[in-house]
Amino acid sequence: MNIGTDLKANEQAFKDVFQNCSDVKFREIAINDQPKLLMIYTDGMVDTDIVLSHVLKPLLYNGQPKGLGAMDSIAHMFNRELLPVLETMRLSDTTAIAELILKGHLALLIDGEPHALLADIQRFEARSIEEPTEEATLRGSKESFTENLRTNTTMIRRILGTPKLKMESYKIGSLSQTEIVITYIEGKVSTDVLKTVRERIGKIELEGILESGYIEESIEDFHFTPFQQMGNTERPDVVAAELLEGKVAIITNGSPFVLIAPVTFWGGLQAPDDYYERFLFVDFSRWIRFMFILFSVLFPSLYIALTNYHQEMVPLKLMTTIAMLREKSPFPTVIEVLLMELMFEGLREAGIRLPMQIGPLVTVAGALVIGEAAVRAGIISAPIVIVVAAAGIASFVIPRYRAGYPLRMLRFPLLVLSGLFGLFGMAVGIIAILIHMIHLSSFGTPFFSPVAPLASRRLKDILVRKPRKLVKRSGPEAESS
Amino acid sequence: MRRAGKLLLALLLVVPLTACWNLEEPDEQAFVLGSGLDYTKQGEVMLSSQIVVPSGIGSSQDGGGSQKPDSFRMMKANGKNVYDAVENLQKQVSRALFFGHRQTIIIGHRMAVHGIGSFMDIFIRNPQAELRSSIFVVKNAEAKDIFTITPIFDPIITPTLSREIRSMGLKPYYFRNFLAESMSETKLPLVPLISLNEMHKYVYAGGAILNKDDDLKLIGFLNAKEALYANWILGNLNRLAITALVKKGDGNVSVKLQTLNHKVHVKPSGSQINVDVHLTGKGTIVENNSNLDPTNRMDLMTIQKALSEATQTSIVEMVNKVQKRYKADIFAFGESFHRQQPVQWKTLRTGWKEAFPLLHITVKVDIQCKDPGQSSSSLMKSFQKPG
Numbered sequence: 001m002n003i004g005t006d007l008k009a010n011e012q013a014f015k016d017v018f019q020n021c022s023d024v025k026f027r028e029i030a031i032n033d034q035p036k037l038l039m040i041y042t043d044g045m046v047d048t049d050i051v052l053s054h055v056l057k058p059l060l061y062n063g064q065p066k067g068l069g070a071m072d073s074i075a076h077m078f079n080r081e082l083l084p085v086l087e088t089m090r091l092s093d094t095t096a097i098a099e100l101i102l103k104g105h106l107a108l109l110i111d112g113e114p115h116a117l118l119a120d121i122q123r124f125e126a127r128s129i130e131e132p133t134e135e136a137t138l139r140g141s142k143e144s145f146t147e148n149l150r151t152n153t154t155m156i157r158r159i160l161g162t163p164k165l166k167m168e169s170y171k172i173g174s175l176s177q178t179e180i181v182i183t184y185i186e187g188k189v190s191t192d193v194l195k196t197v198r199e200r201i202g203k204i205e206l207e208g209i210l211e212s213g214y215i216e217e218s219i220e221d222f223h224f225t226p227f228q229q230m231g232n233t234e235r236p237d238v239v240a241a242e243l244l245e246g247k248v249a250i251i252t253n254g255s256p257f258v259l260i261a262p263v264t265f266w267g268g269l270q271a272p273d274d275y276y277e278r279f280l281f282v283d284f285s286r287w288i289r290f291m292f293i294l295f296s297v298l299f300p301s302l303y304i305a306l307t308n309y310h311q312e313m314v315p316l317k318l319m320t321t322i323a324m325l326r327e328k329s330p331f332p333t334v335i336e337v338l339l340m341e342l343m344f345e346g347l348r349e350a351g352i353r354l355p356m357q358i359g360p361l362v363t364v365a366g367a368l369v370i371g372e373a374a375v376r377a378g379i380i381s382a383p384i385v386i387v388v389a390a391a392g393i394a395s396f397v398i399p400r401y402r403a404g405y406p407l408r409m410l411r412f413p414l415l416v417l418s419g420l421f422g423l424f425g426m427a428v429g430i431i432a433i434l435i436h437m438i439h440l441s442s443f444g445t446p447f448f449s450p451v452a453p454l455a456s457r458r459l460k461d462i463l464v465r466k467p468r469k470l471v472k473r474s475g476p477e478a479e480s481s
Numbered sequence: 482m483r484r485a486g487k488l489l490l491a492l493l494l495v496v497p498l499t500a501c502w503n504l505e506e507p508d509e510q511a512f513v514l515g516s517g518l519d520y521t522k523q524g525e526v527m528l529s530s531q532i533v534v535p536s537g538i539g540s541s542q543d544g545g546g547s548q549k550p551d552s553f554r555m556m557k558a559n560g561k562n563v564y565d566a567v568e569n570l571q572k573q574v575s576r577a578l579f580f581g582h583r584q585t586i587i588i589g590h591r592m593a594v595h596g597i598g599s600f601m602d603i604f605i606r607n608p609q610a611e612l613r614s615s616i617f618v619v620k621n622a623e624a625k626d627i628f629t630i631t632p633i634f635d636p637i638i639t640p641t642l643s644r645e646i647r648s649m650g651l652k653p654y655y656f657r658n659f660l661a662e663s664m665s666e667t668k669l670p671l672v673p674l675i676s677l678n679e680m681h682k683y684v685y686a687g688g689a690i691l692n693k694d695d696d697l698k699l700i701g702f703l704n705a706k707e708a709l710y711a712n713w714i715l716g717n718l719n720r721l722a723i724t725a726l727v728k729k730g731d732g733n734v735s736v737k738l739q740t741l742n743h744k745v746h747v748k749p750s751g752s753q754i755n756v757d758v759h760l761t762g763k764g765t766i767v768e769n770n771s772n773l774d775p776t777n778r779m780d781l782m783t784i785q786k787a788l789s790e791a792t793q794t795s796i797v798e799m800v801n802k803v804q805k806r807y808k809a810d811i812f813a814f815g816e817s818f819h820r821q822q823p824v825q826w827k828t829l830r831t832g833w834k835e836a837f838p839l840l841h842i843t844v845k846v847d848i849q850c851k852d853p854g855q856s857s858s859s860l861m862k863s864f865q866k867p868g
Binding site for chain 1: 488492493536537
């Protein structure tokens with residue numbers, strides 16, 4: 001519906017649209033005692049300074065500007081002479097105007113003119129840039145993304161000051177009208193991946209996008225898998241690094257987490273520090289990480305398999321000690337481990353959402369319940385506590401917290417399998433997991449690459465990190481995968 | 482995804498089909514640490530086993546005053562053969578006997594005399610952990626007597642025995658060595674020997690020679706010293722202490738040999754077969770009660786010569802005993818012959834047993850004292866009356 005020339009009718013039209021929207025304000029201004037002007041804006045989303053100093057004051061104190069005669073309309077006059085705003089536009093579609101008003105534009109309707117002048121004077125309270133809370137590093141930038149899309153794009157642009165860095169804007173969510181930005185480096189990015197991302201984003205049919213997770217779930221390749229096929233990060237430097245490797249990042253308004261595609265399993269095991277610290281130390285800590293990841297997935301089930309099926313594989317002294325400590329416990333080993341694992345996961349889950357003040361309570365209760373009391377009471381044998389706690393802690397060495405989810409989850413099927421069939425069951429479980437992982441792909445990139453399918457040239461960057469002088473960076477990285 | 486699931490299911494279904502279900506909690510098992518084989522007067526096998534009692538091990542913090550059970554229990558049972566005895570033993574034990582951790586196999590004196598060859602089958606047909614368990618023969622006692630000893634350091638005797646072998650400077654002698662030797666063409670097994678002393682403690686007593694051609698019957702013993710020399714010839718010795726009287730210096734000298742080498746050279750000349758055994762050892766003088774000064778070159782030569790000669794005499798005696806009395810090739814001379822003279826070996830192979838006692842064996846020992854120790858001449862001089 002378009003607006004007409006009659007100001008009264010227009011006002012009524014917008015009042016109908018914004019019925020019961022108390023935050024949308026209407027303000028009539030009379031010029032020469034005639035109500036000539038109507039301002040519509042959303043309270044709290046506009047910069048009131050601009051409205052006061054550039055719209056109201058000149059009009060009310062100075063009356064009708066003298067230059068009006070030369071201009072064809074008041075709207076034109078505002079546009080040219082009064083509003084010191086970068087982005088203005090003239091629209092006549094009611095719904096489009098209404099949308100922009102809700103995004104923080106000031107709409108000016110002038111009597112006798114069949115269109116509205118919209119000025120972007122958006123300004124609202126937002127969180128300032130803070131240190132990353134989830135991906136802390138010892139070295140490297142301390143910035144993290146905020147909820148504001150523009151702030152986020154700015155942070156990336158500041159790192160990659162090249163016109164080749166493209167930012168394509170889309171609006172998705174039929175009600176939320178969330179703005180998202182697909183960003184990539186032209187010439188580096190794989191065109192296939194970019195095409196797929198655009199296509200899939202175009203197909204999203206959702207009412208509202210509250211978090212980048214909505215988008216991730218809508219465009220990922222496989223749903224029934226614990227492994228995530230898109231990375232997410234709150235660090236601008238990580239996004240920049242990934243863009244340089246030819247990946248695509250998706251920034252969502254309202255979310256401090258930026259999505260990255262495509263990702264591989266191995267990417268999730270790398271920390272940003274890996275490229276900031278000296279390479280020898282990085283290689284050392286990377287291998288520590290690999291070891292602990294294996295340890296965290298396999299240790300509890302290995303313990304069950306060895307103590308219940310293959311006692312001869314445990315050194316005698318250890319075996320007698322385990323047997324001695326098990327003597328009192330009433331449950332089978334499998335049940336013991338499952339109980340403790342569940343307890344550990346429960347504590348972890350509780351710890352995430354607890355208010356700061358209650359946090360220590362859970363720590364104390366957890367330490368007492370898990371560590372001391374259960375063993376003292378003879379309900380759980382001591383080695384189980386060690387096994388579960390060690391594996392649990394080991395699972396947190398994974399640098400990206402979310403890349404650790406699947407590994408933490410897969411412990412449970414492995415536990416059951418090794419409890420039922422010993423090392424054989426464990427082997428079957430591991431093979432099944434590997435088959436599944438190799439089957440996965442993320443936007444056309446095999447999830448387990450470069451290990452399977454093998455790309456030995458890129459393998460070197462996975463297992464170790466060579467000093468930069470020895471690494472030849474050539475062409476779009478994604479093309480070689 | 483779905484196919485992977487089906488595959489997994491199929492793989493897992495294989496397991497119940499085999500009807501194998503071997504889940505055993507550690508508290509459902511009786512860990513056997515050592516087994517002893519004895520031969521009863523009635524002609525039965527007596528299997529004695531040392532079983533761990535887990536609740537008796539460690540954990541001193543809880544229950545300070547409460548009565549702690551022993552950390553092990555010795556159980557024994559008789560049977561027609563070894564497994565029959567195992568079954569009879571199981572009747573007395575409420576948990577499944579688990580032999581996967583058996584570290585030690587001990588053969589009683591009477592069993593060794595009777596010959597253990599006819600009882601070896603189970604260890605080969607149904608092996609558990611025997612390849613890495615150590616084996617011993619007991620002199621003048623039964624195997625079960627060893628298991629009741631409470632050792633000084635460990636809670637249980639079995640690991641102590643193999644450590645004892647190592648502390649003597651010998652390489653550990655495992656069941657697999659024993660098997661290999663009993664199946665070899667010419668070499669006879671020399672099994673470590675232990676015996677009980679008056680205080681009912683074990684003591685390393687040398688070696689037992691078993692006849693691999695006759696049901697592994699006991700041929701004879703070597704005492705501790707002789708067994709060490711024999712192992713030197715075999716190359717199984719890492720260190721050796723030698724004490725000998727140095728006549729010229731009017732006192733004895735002890736040397737600790739750290740580097741021991743052995744060389745066996747077989748030279749057939751006509752019908753005569755010469756075997757040259759050359760043993761060398763380098764070490765440190767640890768005790769000098771003679772009036773010689775080891776830092777003096779001439780004196781050192783005297784000491785070395787006296788030590789070498791004394792050792793050589795003992796070794797020749799030992800070799801003669803083995804060669805003439807026992808007629809047992811425990812030194813693997815046959816194997817050396819085979820290796821050094823492969824062509825002639827073919828004619829000799831079958832007659833080695835007869836040829837061995839006729840070998841012309843010469844032993845040469847060279848001892849070098851590389852390090853005279855922290856002082857020069859013996860301090861004893863200053864304690865003696867002048868003149």
